[in-house]
Amino acid sequence: MFYREAGDFKTSYVADSQTFPLKLDKVGFWVTMMVAWGVIPFVITDYWASALLVPFLIYAIAAIGLNILTGYCGQVSLGTGGFMAVGAYACYKLMTSFPDVNILIHILLSGGITAAVGTAFGLPSLRIKGFYLAVATLAAQFFLVWLFNKVSWFYNYSASGQINAPERLVAGFAVTGPASPAWAQYLVCLFFVTLCALIARNLTRGSVGRSWMAIRDMDIAAEIIGVNPLRAKLSAFAVSSFFVGIAGALFFAVYLGAVEVGEAFGIQKSFLVLFMIIIGGLGSIFGSFAGAAFLVLLPVALKIVGVDWLGWPTDLVAHFQLVIVGALIMFFLIKEPHGLAHIWGLAKEKLRRWPFPY
Amino acid sequence: MMLENQTLAPSDGYVTADGRQIGGVMMDLRNITLRFGGVEAIKDISFDIREGEIRAIIGPNGAGKSSMLNVISGFYVPQEGEVWFNGAKRPPTKPYQVARQGIARTFQNIALFEGMSVLDNVMTGRLRQMSSGLFSQALWWGKAQTEEVENRAAVERIIDFLEIQSIRKTPVGRLPYGLKKRVELARALAAEPHLLLLDEPMAGMNVEEKEDMSRFILDVNDEFGTTIALIEHDMGVVMDLSDRVVVMDYGRKIGDGTPEEVRNNEAVIDAYLGVSHD
Numbered sequence: 337m338f339y340r341e342a343g344d345f346k347t348s349y350v351a352d353s354q355t356f357p358l359k360l361d362k363v364g365f366w367v368t369m370m371v372a373w374g375v376i377p378f379v380i381t382d383y384w385a386s387a388l389l390v391p392f393l394i395y396a397i398a399a400i401g402l403n404i405l406t407g408y409c410g411q412v413s414l415g416t417g418g419f420m421a422v423g424a425y426a427c428y429k430l431m432t433s434f435p436d437v438n439i440l441i442h443i444l445l446s447g448g449i450t451a452a453v454g455t456a457f458g459l460p461s462l463r464i465k466g467f468y469l470a471v472a473t474l475a476a477q478f479f480l481v482w483l484f485n486k487v488s489w490f491y492n493y494s495a496s497g498q499i500n501a502p503e504r505l506v507a508g509f510a511v512t513g514p515a516s517p518a519w520a521q522y523l524v525c526l527f528f529v530t531l532c533a534l535i536a537r538n539l540t541r542g543s544v545g546r547s548w549m550a551i552r553d554m555d556i557a558a559e560i561i562g563v564n565p566l567r568a569k570l571s572a573f574a575v576s577s578f579f580v581g582i583a584g585a586l587f588f589a590v591y592l593g594a595v596e597v598g599e600a601f602g603i604q605k606s607f608l609v610l611f612m613i614i615i616g617g618l619g620s621i622f623g624s625f626a627g628a629a630f631l632v633l634l635p636v637a638l639k640i641v642g643v644d645w646l647g648w649p650t651d652l653v654a655h656f657q658l659v660i661v662g663a664l665i666m667f668f669l670i671k672e673p674h675g676l677a678h679i680w681g682l683a684k685e686k687l688r689r690w691p692f693p694y
Numbered sequence: 695m696m697l698e699n700q701t702l703a704p705s706d707g708y709v710t711a712d713g714r715q716i717g718g719v720m721m722d723l724r725n726i727t728l729r730f731g732g733v734e735a736i737k738d739i740s741f742d743i744r745e746g747e748i749r750a751i752i753g754p755n756g757a758g759k760s761s762m763l764n765v766i767s768g769f770y771v772p773q774e775g776e777v778w779f780n781g782a783k784r785p786p787t788k789p790y791q792v793a794r795q796g797i798a799r800t801f802q803n804i805a806l807f808e809g810m811s812v813l814d815n816v817m818t819g820r821l822r823q824m825s826s827g828l829f830s831q832a833l834w835w836g837k838a839q840t841e842e843v844e845n846r847a848a849v850e851r852i853i854d855f856l857e858i859q860s861i862r863k864t865p866v867g868r869l870p871y872g873l874k875k876r877v878e879l880a881r882a883l884a885a886e887p888h889l890l891l892l893d894e895p896m897a898g899m900n901v902e903e904k905e906d907m908s909r910f911i912l913d914v915n916d917e918f919g920t921t922i923a924l925i926e927h928d929m930g931v932v933m934d935l936s937d938r939v940v941v942m943d944y945g946r947k948i949g950d951g952t953p954e955e956v957r958n959n960e961a962v963i964d965a966y967l968g969v970s971h972d
């Protein structure tokens with residue numbers, strides 16, 4: 337009933353192009369931020385952090401990254417896992433080579449290194465598109481995993497071939513390593529999610545974002561209109577990989593602590609993040625969050641319902657999960673390419689007009 | 695009349711019947727030949743477009759008209775011939791660079807960005823006026839912000855001019871055909887081009903929509919002084935709008951002059967009324 341535009345007139349173009357045009361959306365956003373920053377850190381438990389919140393935040397960053405590339409710029413990528421691995425190994429090498437530098441800076445730098453690598457692997461996109469580009473990024477995925485397995489310099493010649501995150505402090509509190517408390521892990525991830533979402537939002541509302549979308553919608557017309565395709569595509573690869581690299585660094589250093597590349601950053605990871613943006617909504621930052629939340633929650637919810645309540649065997653529930661995800665992907669691809677974000681938008685539209693149907 | 699192409703020196707201008715001052719040569723196409731494999735789409739064609747002029751390109755289907763615009767846009771590179779723009783021979787130039795030099799266009803088959811709103815489509819037309827970098831935009835700080843507001847204001851003036859205020863926020867995919875054509879014109883105008891290329895801007899429109907579009911084209915030329923080259927099949931429209939007409943047939947130029955001259959040209963009458971091509 338209060339979800340209205342009434343009396344909410346825009347008097348300038350600045351006001352008209354703001355992120356949340358409706359007052360209630362804005363209030364909702366700030367309430368979410370206050371809960372995320374001011375409440376959850378005080379009540380978070382180890383279980384909530386490791387099962388839900390930390391992976392949700394990290395996948396949200398990865399999903400925003402892939403959404404920039406695929407949802408906004410229309411370049412399909414199956415290399416997300418490989419690029420997360422680049423972020424993870426960059427972070428590991430930086431942490432062990434420069435132990436005195438703040439971990440937050442290392443994570444940012446890992447994003448930067450991944451951006452450079454991602455841009456290089458984006459070069460084929462200047463020549464090929466669609467299915468062929470997807471295959472090229474798939475090749476990048478396998479190459480990167482192979483590289484981090486093969487070249488022992490990347491894992492500091494450790495016998496196991498694994499990388500382990502040493503303990504690092506921020507403001508006196510451990511955020512990596514086995515002793516880091518749940519709330520500290522959560523806050524680091526929340527910080528980077530906030531940063532990445534803000535950057536993504538800014539980029540997608542200006543001329544850079546419009547260039548990406550123009551390339552996505554009609555690349556030839558875009559070029560004749562004045563979009564430099566080289567710049568648009570490579571900047572999308574760079575920005576996307578920056579986010580994905582940060583996600584990889586956090587996944588390794590903060591969340592898992594120890595990583596074997598094929599296991600943590602294999603092709604399944606590429607598909608998982610791709611499914612997140614398909615379910616959440618291509619070309620939507622909100623959708624990236626929704627998709628990440630959904631696919632992080634789903635296995636947990638299924639386990640509670642299937643195993644704990646109904647007493648089904650674990651492997652049956654795991655198979656059931658695959659079936660559900662597969663069905664959902666088909667549903668969203670065919671019926672709702674703009675995903676949960678669009679469904680949410682439609683619901684709001686209805687609410688806005690309620691109780692009048694027109 | 696002295697409007698016959700060959701009799702004008704490049705620097706001369708002329709005054710139209712309705713008193714508009716036409717300037718010197720802005721775009722000069724010299725002996726353009728364009729081949730696709732064995733097919734010669736354009737055969738040794740020369741013509742020019744003068745500052746402030748409305749120049750029509752007409753001809754039967756497959757004559758090579760769209761190909762000619764694509765040559766001007768830099769999308770096709772002719773095998774032979776030279777493109778002179780603003781008094782200088784143009785080196786090989788990428789389409790987006792051509793656009794940034796102030797040549798904007800619309801397409802025969804609407805080429806809007808379907809997933810974007812009308813406003814975003816039109817804003818995309820202003821890329822050549824926007825120069826803030828990735829970092830400034832990522833932080834939405836300094837130039838990125840001021841630039842966005844300034845260009846938004848300019849775009850709003852074009853939206854008002856073309857009377858599409860009410861569909862500003864609509865995704866273009868939902869618009870009817872006639873409005874899409876208008877939004878495409880808005881996107882081209884947003885660039886504040888020196889030269890505007892229109893490929894069949896009125897194709898598929900009803901009489902009323904055609905009248906609106908004709909009025910907009912005349913207003914653009916009149917109010918902004920924009921030079922316009924347009925391809926159009928509707929002869930009535932061509933005769934009303936254009937100052938000079940190039941006629942193409944099978945990739946050749948078969949006529950060039952004022953609408954009256956062209957109308958009375960033997961070869962042109964043959965091309966249109968004689969043997970049908972298909």
Ligand SMILES: Nc1ncnc2c1ncn2[C@@H]1O[C@H](COP(=O)(O)OP(=O)(O)OP(=O)(O)O)[C@@H](O)[C@H]1O
Binds near residue numbers: 733753757758759802
């Ligand atoms: N990319 C291309 N590859 C091969 N042939 C082409 C290409 N573009 C145009 N052609 C050929 O060049 C010739 C001229 O085509 P063009 O589209 O320029 O004609 P047009 O005068 O615009 O016709 P219409 O009135 O039907 O739009 C045609 O025979 C067409 O088949």
Ligand SMILES: [Mg+2]
Binds near residue numbers: 802893
């Ligand atoms: Mg054509």
